Amino acid sequence: MNLIGSSIRLSLVFMLVCGLLYNLVVTGIAQAVMPKQADGSLLLDEKQNVIGSALIGQTFTDLRYFQSRVSSIGYHAAGSGSGNYAPSNPDMLARTQASIEAWQKDNPDVPLSRLPLDLITNSGSGLDPHISPGAAEAQIPRISKLTGIPAEQLMAIVAEHTSGRELGFLGEPVVNVLELNLDLTKLMQ
Amino acid sequence: MFATLSIGVTLLLVLLLARPTGLYIAKAFQYETTRLDRWFGWIETPVLRLGGIRRDDQTWKQYALAVIVSSLVMILLVYLVFRTQAYLPLNPSHIANMEPTLAFNTAISFMTNTNLQHYSGESGLSYLSQMIAIVFLMFTGPAVGLSAAIALIRGLAGKPIGNFFIDLTRSITRIFLPVSFVMAIVFVALGVPQTLEPTVIAHTLSGEVQEIARGPVGSLLSIKQFGNNGGGFFGVNSAHPFENPGAVSNLLQIVLMMLLGTAIPFTYGKMVGNPKQGRVLFLSMTMLFIVLLGVSLSAENAGNPVLNAMGIQHEQGSMEGKEVRFGMVQSSFFSVVTTAFETGAVNTMHDTLTPLGGLVTISNMMLNTVFGSVGAGMMNVLMYVMIGVFLSGLMVGRTPEFLGKKIEGREMKLIAVTLLIQPMLILAPTAIALFAYPETISNPGFHGLTQALYEFTSSAANNGSGFEGLGDNTPFWNIATGIVMYLGRYFSVVTLLAVAGSLAAKKPVSETSGTFRTDNGLFAGVFLGTVLIVGALTFFPALVLGPVAEYLTLKP
Structure with a gap:
């Protein structure tokens, strides 16, 4: 069904964008600019x-x-x-x-x-x-x-x-x- | 003096930000073309295309069904991640797979914007799970709430309900992602770790070995607070020095928690075309908030009479379960904000609050109308508004009207059911827990009752903080609170969207001099009266047996 298909596809997109990309980009910037704080x-x-x-x-x-x-x-x-x-x-x-x-x-x-x-x-x-x-x-x-x-x-x-x-x-x-x-x-x- | 100054500055900051933020939200959800379409098109267009979404208006039933189905899909996806995290990458500290009832509880907990945590982040989740399961739902959970609230407001304003998938996407791209991104960087600058390296081993000054857990904390922290999620990276949440290193990070977290909740009344005023409607609600809720904050501060400042009688220096107020860098003032303030705005993050252990300090937190969650969380709080507030209108209508013997629409039997039946489900979700399982599982409750006496009551109140209100002494990672607590969180969230979304659909379909009635106005001081009184009377009638007996009894018996 269209509703279920769209739900699955949109969920996977957000899992990628908000779950993976967002976290990795922030980590990259933090490690590059302020490694001391970022490491604890x-x-x-x-x-x-x-x-x-x-x-x-x-x-x-x-x-x-x-x-x-x-x-x-x-x-x-x-x-x-x-x-x-x-x-x-x-x-x-x-x-x-x-x-x-x-x-x-x-x-x-x-x-x-x-x-x-x-x-x-x-x-x-x-x-x-x-x-x-x-x-x-x-x-x-x-x-x-x-x-x-x-x-x-x-x-x-x-x-x-x-x-x-x-x-x-x-x-x-x-x-x-x-x-x-x-x-x-x-x-x- | 510093107490008043620091709280005053924080509240002023929120006050200045609330209205512009509220108006921005109204604009972000407009379907007419705006400048924002150009700014965010680069990310929204591919997201919607990959999701296969078209911009059709939905009926309230289609909208509600889309909420339910997509939430179930996300719960299932995240459940699978938890159950297989040991086999997946980005697990440097070798965390095992999550046990089924705990994974069930945790997936629902984060989808419903509750973030009740029966696991401890350091030992229960891999870095991958923290990112693609926890942080993912920390964006979509509040986005679902915000979308539903916007749909309800559209219905009340007599407009088409909208399209859930478009609203969901815009919540994330236009509101949650940009702010979280900037604030994550700020938090790292203040000392919050952001790394994929594993737990570090330190050889301490005393010659001991100290393992120090860390991880990608900053990116989780900003959306945790801004989305009123509240689930900590670490077990002790924002009490952990890595998750809240100082007073500035603490202030920013409080502001983030308060921002959307205080903004939405203005969004509402804008969308229904009468700013005064929103302002009345904002002011009423602010009054409730200030009173509750005052009670908490004075109770925590007085401290624990039993400890005070032991002859030690106790000007600091109650310090058990609190951090020195926040002290009594910022801890008490945080506990009131996190429960008023249904976030559930903590910077002090709520189990250790003085009885009246604890009473304030639990009352906030029972009322669930002192602003409340992103979206869901506003929906609940609008429900109480309609009850207030209905009661006033009964008193003067007129068919009640709200925003030019008659409130009749069908709407009131839906609202009455919604109103009744909340105490059912809190009191019935609390009774079962006390009767059948007393061994999971760690504190003796009246406080033990409060522990169980708090857990279910927090679940039903989708708050997620806990009296953490509770031995809550058992199949009973995992499944019971899982069900309570799910119903606490989605039952009212469906019934209130039904109300919106029903009102939107009605012919507007013209306003006359006999119309009961909902944008003035009199109505603020009616609204507050309704909230307090309904709340007190429902929960007073349970509160007397718990925190009030503990307060009265706590003598040196």
């Missing part, structure tokens, strides 16, 4: 090995480093996700309680009232590369004590890696944890 904003070390992406967070278990936010997927960027805990979920409350206890043990010099909420909550993606500037500052006394680097020096690199609101008014001020820790590594040596 990868960060390389001196030997050109990939150490991560500027946009993707990592886990830092060593207490001498700045810690990232809670991630139910342990920053495994082959996937993405969060615990999807409702505000009333008892498991979420237990997890937060445990985070608070761990914080108090590791950071005896910083009162709980200086611990910002973002550091002990699970991000949406489980890959959040950022923490709030307050969450970075709250970790300075611990890191200073463990590494011997003076607090002022740590304060300076935190300030250096703090990005203000985009265009001056959009979003929130953030600190990129991986980039901050890369600089911290240099100070440690």
Whole structure:
């Protein structure tokens, strides 16, 4: 029938145009003009090995480093996700309680009232590369004590890696944890 | 202050763009020769020739049949791609074939502009599937909705309904493709990946191995938002740093989501020859939107009382399930926009919203008239307009008239059936799920009911966001939501096109001083009243058992 024939033919044409051509043309232009972004904003070390992406967070278990936010997927960027805990979920409350206890043990010099909420909550993606500037500052006394680097020096690199609101008014001020820790590594040596 | 400023600037941008976009859409669908024919002829002529399409006017029945048949064809094509993706090229990360019920669900989900995702993009789809199945339907799905809405408006304006295949083609060539193309490039510039290379292996600072999934994300992202599709390349959608790297990309995504929904009332005003008809609807919906946004912002700002009582610094508002770069404000704003405009993209996990923040998102989808998605939203709004006209007619004891046509028994029967199907599609399967499959629900208590309710509301309204804690990739959820999404989309398209056909065939009645006007403030009140009364009567009990009960019991 004419209707079915036309439907099949037009669908295949659009599958080709919108599905294949559109995607490939955009990919071609993106790769030619801005390969760095198009490949995922990868960060390389001196030997050109990939150490991560500027946009993707990592886990830092060593207490001498700045810690990232809670991630139910342990920053495994082959996937993405969060615990999807409702505000009333008892498991979420237990997890937060445990985070608070761990914080108090590791950071005896910083009162709980200086611990910002973002550091002990699970991000949406489980890959959040950022923490709030307050969450970075709250970790300075611990890191200073463990590494011997003076607090002022740590304060300076935190300030250096703090990005203000985009265009001056959009979003929130953030600190990129991986980039901050890369600089911290240099100070440690 | 920054909250007000950033939201204000975004809304102002949309306000400035809405009317010109609406008028452009009206022009794009004119069958009389326009300049646009010359601009887009180079692509439209070969597409129509390859498709074997002639420019004949269709009756409403032919138009509706063309919608149904071509949608079924596309669902089938995409189903086949999902089932065989492991054998097809462009699969560098070696993704397996999709399981049948999941492929059924996913094909319907993207064809119906829902984009409910029971798979995770990183591990469930090859790059080829993301392109020729997902992105393909992300263009045609909204194009079908837009075409049907234009056909309905033509009928209301007393003109011939048009030709579905011409409308479908023009939606894509004149509206969706050009904007998506430009915005895809912009998104890549802002940090969104666009590559065919496989997952990259990183050796992290802590000496661990981190696999980082990536792919052709930018080209999917622009049409995802602009077409009110909402299905993410990655599992967590626009919360993923690759799918929404910063506040600027977030603003652009919000604007793209809002653009067509806010423009179409102006298209409608232009096509029926009375701009005030469109403006009244635009303003009414804007009022609903602002109120709901206010509720969400204040709830998310107050945060979770239980966490706040633990002694930590909580000026940030609720942060569980949110990203630091967006913060509470941009997350709450995004959640209201994505549900009002029935997109379904998320930049925060809706399951983790505070009870009242979650209530706003679910209310948006139940009302489905706070702008709504491309086309389908406007159709639903026009249905409520006709109900409002009918109720007013009953109150004054006159045969109701709308745009110079009498609304009589046949139209009202069609509308009443359409109105009844939505709660049926939401409440009946929610009850079945709670009764028969409680093990798939991850949160205990009242929130568990909300999870199931949200899933079916999102399916019926063709939104596609989810309370993602739900264990939804099971045959029951795949098949049940598949059916709900299909009926949620096509049932009303057919019945409302029937209304359009029926009205178009009637003789116009001349306007007198006794005619009930549909282009003034009084009618805005009638319209809002109708929407809210019908919505509240239908869904209030379910909302009380879910989010309202959770709110009342959430105490430190």
